[in-house]
Structures are given as structure tokens and as C-alpha cells.
Amino acid sequence: MSTYTRPDLEQLRDFYRDSLIDDTLKFWLPRSIDTTHGGYLLMRDQDGSLLDDDKSVWFQGRFSSILGNLYNHVEPRQEWLDGARAGVDFLREHCIDDDGQMFFLVTRDGTPLRKRRYFFSEAFAIAAYAHYAKATQDESLAQEARDLFKRCTEYADGSRPLPPKTTGARPTQGLGVPMIFLNVAQQLCDTVGCDFAASQIDDYISQIESCVDDELRCVWECTDPEGNMIDHLQERTITPGHAIEGAWFILHEAKRRGGDKRLEKLGLKMLDYSWEQGWDQEHGGIIYFRDPTGKPVMEYWQDMKFWWPQNEAIIATLLAYTMTGDDKYARWHKMIHDYAHAHFHDKEHGEWFGYLHRDGRVSTAMKGNHYKGPFHLPRMQTYCWQLLEEHLAK
Amino acid sequence: MSTYTRPDLEQLRDFYRDSLIDDTLKFWLPRSIDTTHGGYLLMRDQDGSLLDDDKSVWFQGRFSSILGNLYNHVEPRQEWLDGARAGVDFLREHCIDDDGQMFFLVTRDGTPLRKRRYFFSEAFAIAAYAHYAKATQDESLAQEARDLFKRCTEYADGSRPLPPKTTGARPTQGLGVPMIFLNVAQQLCDTVGCDFAASQIDDYISQIESCVDDELRCVWECTDPEGNMIDHLQERTITPGHAIEGAWFILHEAKRRGGDKRLEKLGLKMLDYSWEQGWDQEHGGIIYFRDPTGKPVMEYWQDMKFWWPQNEAIIATLLAYTMTGDDKYARWHKMIHDYAHAHFHDKEHGEWFGYLHRDGRVSTAMKGNHYKGPFHLPRMQTYCWQLLEEHLAK
Numbered sequence: 001m002s003t004y005t006r007p008d009l010e011q012l013r014d015f016y017r018d019s020l021i022d023d024t025l026k027f028w029l030p031r032s033i034d035t036t037h038g039g040y041l042l043m044r045d046q047d048g049s050l051l052d053d054d055k056s057v058w059f060q061g062r063f064s065s066i067l068g069n070l071y072n073h074v075e076p077r078q079e080w081l082d083g084a085r086a087g088v089d090f091l092r093e094h095c096i097d098d099d100g101q102m103f104f105l106v107t108r109d110g111t112p113l114r115k116r117r118y119f120f121s122e123a124f125a126i127a128a129y130a131h132y133a134k135a136t137q138d139e140s141l142a143q144e145a146r147d148l149f150k151r152c153t154e155y156a157d158g159s160r161p162l163p164p165k166t167t168g169a170r171p172t173q174g175l176g177v178p179m180i181f182l183n184v185a186q187q188l189c190d191t192v193g194c195d196f197a198a199s200q201i202d203d204y205i206s207q208i209e210s211c212v213d214d215e216l217r218c219v220w221e222c223t224d225p226e227g228n229m230i231d232h233l234q235e236r237t238i239t240p241g242h243a244i245e246g247a248w249f250i251l252h253e254a255k256r257r258g259g260d261k262r263l264e265k266l267g268l269k270m271l272d273y274s275w276e277q278g279w280d281q282e283h284g285g286i287i288y289f290r291d292p293t294g295k296p297v298m299e300y301w302q303d304m305k306f307w308w309p310q311n312e313a314i315i316a317t318l319l320a321y322t323m324t325g326d327d328k329y330a331r332w333h334k335m336i337h338d339y340a341h342a343h344f345h346d347k348e349h350g351e352w353f354g355y356l357h358r359d360g361r362v363s364t365a366m367k368g369n370h371y372k373g374p375f376h377l378p379r380m381q382t383y384c385w386q387l388l389e390e391h392l393a394k
Numbered sequence: 395m396s397t398y399t400r401p402d403l404e405q406l407r408d409f410y411r412d413s414l415i416d417d418t419l420k421f422w423l424p425r426s427i428d429t430t431h432g433g434y435l436l437m438r439d440q441d442g443s444l445l446d447d448d449k450s451v452w453f454q455g456r457f458s459s460i461l462g463n464l465y466n467h468v469e470p471r472q473e474w475l476d477g478a479r480a481g482v483d484f485l486r487e488h489c490i491d492d493d494g495q496m497f498f499l500v501t502r503d504g505t506p507l508r509k510r511r512y513f514f515s516e517a518f519a520i521a522a523y524a525h526y527a528k529a530t531q532d533e534s535l536a537q538e539a540r541d542l543f544k545r546c547t548e549y550a551d552g553s554r555p556l557p558p559k560t561t562g563a564r565p566t567q568g569l570g571v572p573m574i575f576l577n578v579a580q581q582l583c584d585t586v587g588c589d590f591a592a593s594q595i596d597d598y599i600s601q602i603e604s605c606v607d608d609e610l611r612c613v614w615e616c617t618d619p620e621g622n623m624i625d626h627l628q629e630r631t632i633t634p635g636h637a638i639e640g641a642w643f644i645l646h647e648a649k650r651r652g653g654d655k656r657l658e659k660l661g662l663k664m665l666d667y668s669w670e671q672g673w674d675q676e677h678g679g680i681i682y683f684r685d686p687t688g689k690p691v692m693e694y695w696q697d698m699k700f701w702w703p704q705n706e707a708i709i710a711t712l713l714a715y716t717m718t719g720d721d722k723y724a725r726w727h728k729m730i731h732d733y734a735h736a737h738f739h740d741k742e743h744g745e746w747f748g749y750l751h752r753d754g755r756v757s758t759a760m761k762g763n764h765y766k767g768p769f770h771l772p773r774m775q776t777y778c779w780q781l782l783e784e785h786l787a788k
């Protein structure tokens with residue numbers, strides 16, 4: 001007997017929809033829109049009270065892209081469009097330095113506090129601009145999104161240098177940049193269109209593919225330029241949830257291309273390896289870090305459970321199941337869905353806790369900070385809801 | 395009845411001495427001296443096997459200063475002098491960039507990998523140079539130590555700018571720099587002498603003092619330039635073990651000055667506040683982070699127990715006890731000494747675990763990495779042994 005019947009899938013679809021609309025979005029809206037200074041106030045305690053009025057630039061872009069996507073692909077609610085605009089306006093007015101690089105943290109009124117030596121603020125801004133430009137048919141903003149994407153490829157290939165974090169004596173290639181920009185390129189192409197971004201996708205995929213290690217059955221966060229393991233503490237550390245996120249970006253790409261079997265195989269392999277590495281057989285859930293060689297991991301909090309790897313695993317397993325019909329993925333989906341909702345969902349105040357100890361006890365109950373906010377959870381709920389709508393309509 | 399009798403203190407003295415010589419140093423020596431490339435190979439697993447042959451520049455200086463101090467103040471063993479030289483030579487040959495700033499991480503053969511935007515590699519190098527210069531009567535190396543100290547004060551006051559980590563829109567003053575450099579200045583003055591370093595000590599103490607908050611009874615890691623709390627997530631986070639380390643540096647300074655009562659009072663207050671904030675009433679030990687306003691801490695691993703805060707608390711409470719005779723400090727010392735040795739000491743392979751969960755379970759059993767190595771533990775054992783020798787001789 002298969003894990004999921006049609007009524008099960010209908011129930012799941014309704015669950016993701018209702019959780020998104022009646023729980024997650026209700027936690028954040030309308031209170032997080034800053035009607036005084038623009039943008040969002042997202043650093044919130046368990047009950048939603050504000051812990052800090054600084055603004056993470058990542059999350060100004062991330063939340064805007066969530067709302068813009070909902071407006072474009074789910075329902076044209078004015079609240080979502082207005083919400084998406086708050087982030088885009090704040091990003092464009094306050095979050096870009098004179099040299100064109102974006103900041104990482106600003107004060108409530110947009111005074112810059114911190115800048116980083118990489119360009120993920122830009123990645124999330126591109127997605128925000130793209131969704132809002134599509135919603136409002138704003139070709140000038142669409143072009144800003146495309147220009148910003150181009151600029152990021154220049155940061156990535158070194159033709160527009162950023163202050164270096166390492167000396168370059170141990171050259172690496174990483175999973176993070178091609179993965180995030182694969183997803184950004186997909187969104188840019190599917191909203192306002194961008195030939196240049198479309199032309200980059202194959203290269204991102206081959207960079208990701210070279211992080212896959214068939215011998216140790218894992219996906220490295222970074223390798224040497226030839227794709228070989230770097231045998232040092234930090235470089236041996238893998239992040240299964242991150243690789244599972246990459247897996248579903250690739251499965252999504254296989255679907256975008258009308259069923260590309262090579263990409264499907266790659267995405268499934270990344271999911272399989274990372275599930276084997278990351279699933280905690282003792283307590284359930286996806287563990288944060290592992291060393292696939294069996295040596296200890298330097299990060300002392302390596303065995304914690306964060307909210308976002310669980311979100312990525314819920315998407316990846318459901319997507320793999322709908323694409324393949326393989327009951328293994330339905331079983332995995334049920335395992336991670338049940339574990340995550342039992343342990344992470346805050347039954348009292350809504351939304352999810354972010355940080356659990358390995359055994360499921362809450363470490364800190366805050367809902368938003370520099371790194372957590374309305375992104376992975378509503379993205380998962382939106383994606384799974386829409387995926388099941390589409391799957392059930394077949 | 396007081397907590398410690400004279401035989402108790404004699405037993406403690408022997409315990410610290412024997413733990414240092416027969417356990418901690420035996421774990422690291424001779425295997426950690428790199429006879430091929432110089433310096434130390436310190437990133438080691440629970441059983442001492444090598445996990446990574448990269449070299450943390452902090453630890454090249456730190457371990458050298460530990461060995462140099464043992465040679466100078468405990469016993470002139472050739473093994474300790476040779477060991478101290480290995481670090482000093484490696485630092486001078488491989489760890490300084492062309493612009494004079496020191497690196498953070500280098501390969502086994504000394505190829506630079508990473509540089510940071512602060513100057514703690516320098517702090518530990520100064521101490522290493524100073525101890526070795528005293529041991530060998532090398533006035534030229536002593537002058538290098540003094541010059542490097544001067545250079546650090548220029549980094550600190552901005553007259554020799556480093557790449558900024560923040561925009562400066564929210565000016566802060568921190569506990570870290572004055573604390574570390576108070577300790578470095580003490581070592582420099584007490585080994586090879588340095589009038590300039592001596593002249594800085596009062597300023598470091600007044601910077602530390604302005605982090606003490608009598609209302610909330612805590613020591614801030616940073617405040618605004620007037621010493622007021624900064625009401626944001628990161629700046630509200632205190633590190634009790636760090637403030638306890640600062641407390642004993644100040645108590646030590648009170649002793650250096652032949653019994654300065656104002657400094658003694660300041661050090662005791664810092665210890666009292668930080669013990670109240672940091673001692674885990676449920677499981678024992680000093681917790682890593684706290685928010686003294688009662689709000690949640692952003693760092694998700696905030697409730698872990700690290701080895702070094704326990705080491706600092708063992709020193710601070712014993713020093714406070716020997717200076718005041720107040721039995722409260724003997725009680726606290728017994729609590730932290732017993733807790734730490736029961737939970738952190740590795741009975742199988744020697745040395746201490748670095749990283750425990752709040753309830754005392756080991757998170758990762760490695761003995762050395764970028765941040766842990768032979769420093770806090772042997773410093774505590776040396777300091778407490780010598781302190782008790784001196785106290786019992788009175």
C-alpha cells in the first residue's frame with residue numbers, strides 16, 4: 001500500500017494552504033510592515049513582540065519576494081502587493097552603498113550598520129524586484145533586477161572584486177553561490193524574463209554537480225577547483241539541509257524544462273545522499289552539520305535542528321514524490337513533515353521555532369532575528385500547496 | 395566552618411600541578427611540535443590524533459606563551475624553552491603579512507590562508523615574544539614585542555586603520571580589546587618591561603569599568619561610548635565567562651599593585667555580577683551567553699557550556715578567595731572546580747572536552763581546532779598552582 005492516497009494529498013494541500021494563510025502570514029502581517037520608515041520590522045520574540053528594530057537587508061528582500069510571489073501566483077490580494085512594495089522601496093532607498101554593493105544590516109530608519117564581503121543581500125533583492133516588477137508591470141524595475149543579477153555574476157567571477165576573506169592560497173569552489181543564483185535566475189526568468197540569467201543556469205548546475213561526491217555519498221559545501229574533497233576541518237563539514245535545498249532547485253529546473261531526466265537524476269541523487277547524511281535516526285529531523293568521513297565537526301552546535309533544513313526537506317521529498325511516484329519519497333516526506341510540525345510549530349503563538357536541540361527541546365524561542373524571518377517557512381507552505389494543487393489537477 | 399582547610403588547599407595545589415604536568419602537557423607534548431615546518435600541530439581529536447594540519451596563528455602565540463611562562467616562572471626545563479621557541483620562530487617567519495598585520499590561519503608550511511579585521515593574533519604573539527625574550531635575554535625580540543604592542547594600540551585607536559566591520563553609525567566601546575590588552579600589558583611589563591604598556595593599563599581598566607552596569611548587575615560586551623546599554627539583539631548579549639576573565643585580570647592587577655583596594659573591589663564586583671548571570675542553577679557550570687534584560691539571546695547555542703569560561707571562573711574564584719578570605723569565593727570555587735572536572739576532563743585520553751550541551755553531554759569531543767588548544771586549561775592549572783604555592787607560603 002502506498003504512503004499517500006489521493007485524499008491524503010488533498011488533506012496535505014489544504015494543510016499547507018491553511019498553515020500559510022491562517023498561521024504563518026497572520027503572525028507577520030500586518031504588524032511587521034513599518035508604516036513610519038518603510039520596510040519590515042521582523043526581529044520578533046515567540047509571541048510576536050519586537051525584540052530589535054534593526055533591519056536585516058536579506059529579510060527585506062526575502063519577505064518582499066514571498067509576498068510578490070503570492071500576489072503573482074496565488075491571488076492578487078492588495079495586502080500582499082502593498083507588503084511587497086514596502087520591502088522593494090526600502091531596499092532601493094536605504095540598502096545600497098555608494099559603491100553599489102548592498103548592506104547587511106541597517107537601523108530602523110535605514111542608516112547603514114554593516115556590510116559583508118559577499119553578495120547575498122543582492123540575491124534576495126533581485127528576487128524581490130523581479131516579483132514586484134511583474135506584479136506592477138514595471139519594466140524599469142525589471143531592468144534593475146536584471147542589472148543587479150549581472151553585477152552579482154561579476155562579483156562571483158571576480159571581475160568586480162570584493163574585499164577578500166581568504167588569501168587565495170587554497171582555491172575553492174562552493175555550493176552556496178551557484179545554488180542561490182540558480183534559484184534567483186529561475187525566479188528572474190519566470191517573472192520578468194532575463195536572457196542573460198537563463199544563459200547562466202547550466203553553468204550553475206555544473207558547479208553544483210561538481211560538489212557531489214559519489215564515493216562518500218555526500219554533497220560538499222566546497223571542494224577544490226577540480227571538485228575534490230579538501231581534507232581540512234571546515235571544508236570537510238557538510239550541511240545536509242543546504243544540499244537538500246540545492247536538490248529541489250535542480251528538481252524544479254528539471255520540471256521547468258518539461259521533464260529533464262538527467263537533471264531529475266542529479267536532484268534525486270543529491271536528495272538521497274543528503275537524506276542519508278542528515279536524517280537523525282535517533283530523534284528524527286535533519287541535523288545541521290556532518291563530516292561524511294566520520295571525523296568530528298568543528299562547529300560545536302553541529303547536532304542542533306534548525307527550522308530551515310526541515311522546510312527544504314519537506315519541499316524536496318514532496319517534489320521528488322510528485323515527479324517520480326516513488327513511494328520512498330512519500331515515506332520520507334511523511335517522516336519529515338510529521339517530525340517538523342510536531343517539534344517546530346508553535347501551537348501557542350503560531351509560526352515555527354527556529355532552533356531546537358538535537359532531542360527536540362527549544363533552545364531559543366524567538367521567531368525573527370538577523371537570520372530567521374518570514375522566508376523558508378512560507379516558501380515551503382506556498383510551494384507545497386501549489387505543487388499539490390497542480391499534481392492533483394493532473 | 396570554612397569550605398577550605400589548609401590541607402584542602404595543599405591538595406588543590408598538588409592537583410593543579412599534577413593535572414598540568416601529568417595530564418594536559420602530556421596530551422600536547424611532544425607530539426604537537428612540528429619538527430618539519432616549525433610551529434605547532436594542534437587541531438587534534440579526542441585521542442590526540444591529528445584532524446587538520448592547518449595552524450591557527452592565535453594558538454602558535456598562545457601555546458608559546460604558556461610554555462615560555464612555565465620556563466620563566468616554574469622551572470627552566472629545556473623542553474619548555476624549545477617548545478616556546480617553535481612558536482616564536484614560526485610566528486616571525488610565517489604569520490606576518492607584508493603590511494605588518496598578522497594572519498589568522500596558515501597552512502602547515504606557513505602559507506597564509508586567512509586574515510581577520512582585528513588584531514588578536516598580535517596580542518598572543520606579543521605575550522609569546524615577551525616570555526621567550528625574557529627566557530633567552532633576547533633584547534631585540536623584547537623590542538619586537540614592545541613595538542608590536544605599540545602597533546596594536548594604533549589599531550585600537552584608529553590611527554592605523556584596519557578594514558572596518560561596521561559603518562560606524564552606531565559607535566560602541568567593547569570589553570574585548572581593553573581586557574586582552576590589559577593582560578598582555580601585564581605580561582609584557584612583568585617579563586621584559588615596557589613603560590609604554592605600563593602607561594596604558596589605567597586606560598584599559600577604565601574602559602573595562604565603563605562596561606559594568608550596576609543597575610542590571612552585569613558586564614556588557616559592548617556599550618555606547620558613554621557606557622550605556624545598546625538596546626539591540628547582539629549588543630544586549632553578555633558572555634559571563636568573558637567578564638569573569640576580565641574580573642581576574644583586574645584582581646591580578648590589584649595584587650600587582652601591592653593590594654589596590656579600589657581595583658580589588660571592581661574585580662570582585664565583576665565576578666559577583668557575572669557569577670549571578672552565568673552560573674547555571676539547574677545543571678551547574680557557567681553558561682555561554684545571557685541577556686540580562688531577560689529577553690532571548692540570538693545565538694542559538696547560547697546555553698552550551700564551553701571549557702574556557704569554566705577555567706576563567708576557577709581562577710577568578712580562587713584568586714578572590716586568596717585575596718579576601720571570604721568563604722563565599724571558596725564555596726564558588728569548589729562548585730566550579732568540581733563541576734568542571736567532573737564534566738570536562740577526559741578520563742580516557744586526558745585534557746578537557748571543549749563543548750558540552752547545557753546538561754553536560756559532550757557535543758563534540760575534539761581537543762583542538764581553530765579556537766581551542768593548549769591555552770585556557772594549562773593557564774588555569776599553572777596560575778592556580780602558583781597562586782596556592784604563594785598563598786600557602788605566607
